[in-house]
Every structure is written in C-alpha cells, then in structure tokens.
Amino acid sequence: MQWVKKMLKLMKYEFRKQAFSKLIILILVGLIEILFFFGVVTDNEEMIAVAMGFLAIFTGGALFFLAFESILTYSNDLKQKSSYMLFLTPNTSYSIVGAKVLSAGLQIILAGIVFFVIFAINGGVLIVKYDAIAEVKKMILQLADQFFQLKIRFTDIASVVGQVIISWISTITVAFFSITLSTTFLANKKFKGMVSFIIFIVLNVLYNKITDLILGDVTKYSANVSTYFIGNSIILLAAIILTYMGTAWMLDKKVSV
C-alpha cells in the first residue's frame, strides 16, 4: 500500500536525523562492556561492579535521552528552516506525526531489548564465572522456574513492560501536543519553550487526576496488579490517541512553519 511506503520513508528519515546519537550511545556502551569484560578476565571485582553500575545508570539515562531526543527533533522541525524539507513533501500531518511517534516507539523498544540482552549476557557471564554465587544462581533458576510455570506471572511482567513503553510514548505525544499548541499562538517567541513545558506539566497533572478518578487507588489492586496496569495502559492509549490527533490537526490547520 502506498501509504505504508510513505510512512516507512518518513520513519527512515526520522531515524537518520537521530542516527548520530545512537552511534555515540553504542560506542559508550561498547566501552563499558569492554571495561566489564576486562574486569571479568582479570578477576577484578571492583571493575566489574563499577561497569555494571555504569551500565545501570547508563541504561536509564539512554532511555530517557531517546524520548527527549524525539521531542527535541520535533521542536527543531517546527523551528528551523529544515522544516521545509519535511512540510513541503506530499504527506499529511497525520502521517508526519505518526511516523515520528512510531520511530520513537521503535527506538525505545529496540533500545530496551538491546539493554536487556546486554544485562542478560553480563548476568550469564557472571553466573557461569562465579560458582561461588551458587546461592544467587539457585535463586535465579528457581525464579525462572516459577516464571515459566505460572503464566499469570508472565502477564504481570508483560503488562508492566507494556505500560512502561506506552507511558514513554505518551510522554512523547503529550510533549508534541504541548509544543504544537504553544506554537499555534506563540510562533517562535522566546518564551515558547517555557509555555510548552507548562502546558506539558498541566496535561500530565490532568492525566493523573483522570486516572485516579477512573481507577481509584492503586492499593485496591494488590491482588490483581496486572488489571491495574492494563487499565492504566488503556487510559494512556486514549491519551496517546487524543494528543496525537490534536497535534496533527493543529499542524494541518493552524501552524505555519
């Protein structure tokens, strides 16, 4: 279908706009991994601990940065002259914003997988190397057992992961919406950034209020945690759709670049 091809092309260029930072992240992770393996090979526990620590911090930082970069790219696309490149193409604003959201989502999921794999590898290496942590090894294997036996558990984890991803995507679409809204009446004035941020905060507060209203207290769900997460995800999905449509509509009808 023509439309799919167009979306893929748009996404291709969204990736390329953000390709350089991915390279930096990969290089840095690579360096940390070298440190880790060096520590393993030379039996340097301190080095291993430091490397794992860096990795943990870095993972959080990188995932946060990915969301931020997608938002920054969008803001730049509205502000700089290179926006002509994008908005002169025969694409609806719905395709353009959609491609941005999809490429951001994909990058986050991929990053998540990459980091998970790295942690798994490192964890595996450690377990194999240090039989002394047999206790830990037993515990992990027991957990894995339960994990695979009880499918309900799997749904729990899946729904948490799902919600984290959806939550990140909603952060991005709400940010898009905030930036677009402030651009509509402020164009490129100096304090547009601050106004965007305020709108963003307001929308998040609104979201939390609505969620509380619909779902009630988190503690009510202690028996059925996944229900809460699924409910939350549905509300988040609604928020994503609303802010996505709103952003695209404003871009189409109201915003001049």
Next chain:
Amino acid sequence: MILQCNDLVKKYINKTAVNGINFDAEKGKIYALLGPNGSGKTTLMKIIAGLVKPTSGTLTYKGNPIGVESKKRVAYMSTEPFFYNFMSVEDVGKYYKDFFEDFDVKRYEELIERMELGMKDKTKTLSSGLAAKLKIAATLARKAELYMLDEPLNGIDIIAREKIINTILESAREDSSMLISSHLVDELEKIIDNAVFIKNGSVVLYGDAEELRASHGKSIVELYKEIYA
C-alpha cells in the same frame, strides 16, 4: 487557470504580511512577483506551498485547497537554505526521489554537474553560492506543474546567472507555470510573461509584461523604480 487566490490575507501579531491579494496563474506562463523585502511575495509563495496558513481568503490549486495533492505538483524554492545538515548532495537527490514522484534523477545529476557540485559534498560545508545552486538543482529537477522560485539569482555570481536563467527556461514548459520573485528585475525582464507588482501585501500593478511596457512606455525595471521609490 492553475492557481486562484481570492482576498488572501495573512496577519501576524505585529504585522499584516498579505493584505487581500487577488491573483490567478495560468498554465504555461512565467510570472514575476516583484516587490522589496517585506512586501508579501515570500509569504504568498509560502501560503501556496502549504507552509503558512492564511488568516482568511481562499486559495485553490486546480480547484482544490492546498494539501497533499497540490504538494505533489508544486515545487517551492525558498530564499533560505533548507536541507538537512547531515545530508550530502547525493542524499538530497535521494530524499527528493523518495517523496516526489515527479523528480527526475537524471536531470538532477545533469544539473549538479552543470552547477559544478559534487555528489559527495556535504550540504553543511557548501559555500552560500553553491548552496543556492543546489537548491535550484533540486527544485528544477522536478517536473512540477508549478514552480515557485524565491530569489533564485540571490548569491549567484554574475557569470553563473546566465546558466541559472537557462536552467529556468528549460523547465518552463507548456504544461508548467512559474512564479519567480527577484530583486534583480532586469535579469528577469526578458523571460517573463506577466509581471505582478506587490506592495505592502497587495497587488498594485499586474499584467502582461509586453503590454505593461507598451502602455506605460517604460521597461519593467523602470516601472519597478517608479512604484517602489
């Protein structure tokens, strides 16, 4: 009639850029949009290109509002450089090919060579003169129905101007129209069909160039000086 503007208005907070423009463009003709900076010609072009949304008035391209369909057939070249920094000249060609069905890769290659650009050159290292030529090459390599060139001779040295004018003439086909805005009125005078003089956001004089010359007894350049003095 390929383009029709009726009472087009664009107001910003502190100024009115376009103040009730009525303008029609026919197929197969070259129109000069004349006027100093800030007269509204750039804003007019951007509205037609779909980059700026008008405050009021109507604008139709072949009977339909500006949108995806018009963007497929309208090639706009702005005064400012607008290519992504991370791109090379070759990348720009690929981008245009990806999004514009009417983009002719062979012609792009021919124009790049003519402008003495290299496919591997990075857009961010190009001098302003070469960047201007790249814009022209990319825009005119499209077989568009409507070309809008905003100051195509800006930043182009005198010797290269003839090349650019030839390139523009090559793209002026029977089934295409052109809107060209330029300060360098005398360079354009011979190649245009119609002249549209814009002042303070509205059209003050409009017509067939030859008729204007005859009825006013002066060249378009002289008319320009008279109107904007």
Next chain:
Amino acid sequence: MEFDNNIPIYLQVIHDIKKDMVNGVLAMGEKLPSGRELAFKYKINPNTANRIYKEMEAEEICFTKRGRGTYVTEDKEKMKNVREEMAGSLLANFFEGMRQLGFTKEEVIQLLENKYDANNKQ
C-alpha cells in the same frame, strides 16, 4: 544581444533575425531554431519566442512545415522586400538626423561620397 527597453522584445528579436536573413547568415530555405531554442539563444520567454515566429509567418518571411520546424522563406521577392524595408527604415532615421543637423540633400550626398569608402575600410 542587448535589448532596448523601449521597444517590445519580440520586435527586436525579429529585427535581429531579419538582419541575419538579409545578410546571408541565414540562407533562404534554411531551418530556423525551434521556439524553445530561440528562447534559449536570446534568453527570452518561450511564449515570446513562439509569438516571434507567428509574427514572421504572418509577414511571410518564414513558414512552418508541420512536424519539421520553421524555415526561412525561399521567396526571392520577399527577401528583396525585407532588405529594402530594413534599409528604408535606417535611411529614414539617417535623413531625419541629418535634417535636424541642417544638412541639405547635396551636402548629404557629398558626405556619403566622401565618408562611405573610408568608413567601410574599417
């Protein structure tokens, strides 16, 4: 070619082409450039170029073979007329200029006798 801003472009180009026809640069029956080629050659608007050929065809100094292009007329009488016409308008300007300077007919002829050869040696 330098253009005079006070005379319509198409007339100036027609004049230039006629000149080429009269002095033999363009032979009788020779194929003329296409409308677009003409536009490139003189750096003029393509529609103007088409109009030029239309006007010249109306004057019967060129003709179009459908699908093949536009050609200089092969009519010797026509060419002679064009030649005389162009000389005639040059002369008209010359006579008017000389009249304004106060030259009589005899003085003009004398001047022509003296100056013509000297001028043509250049």
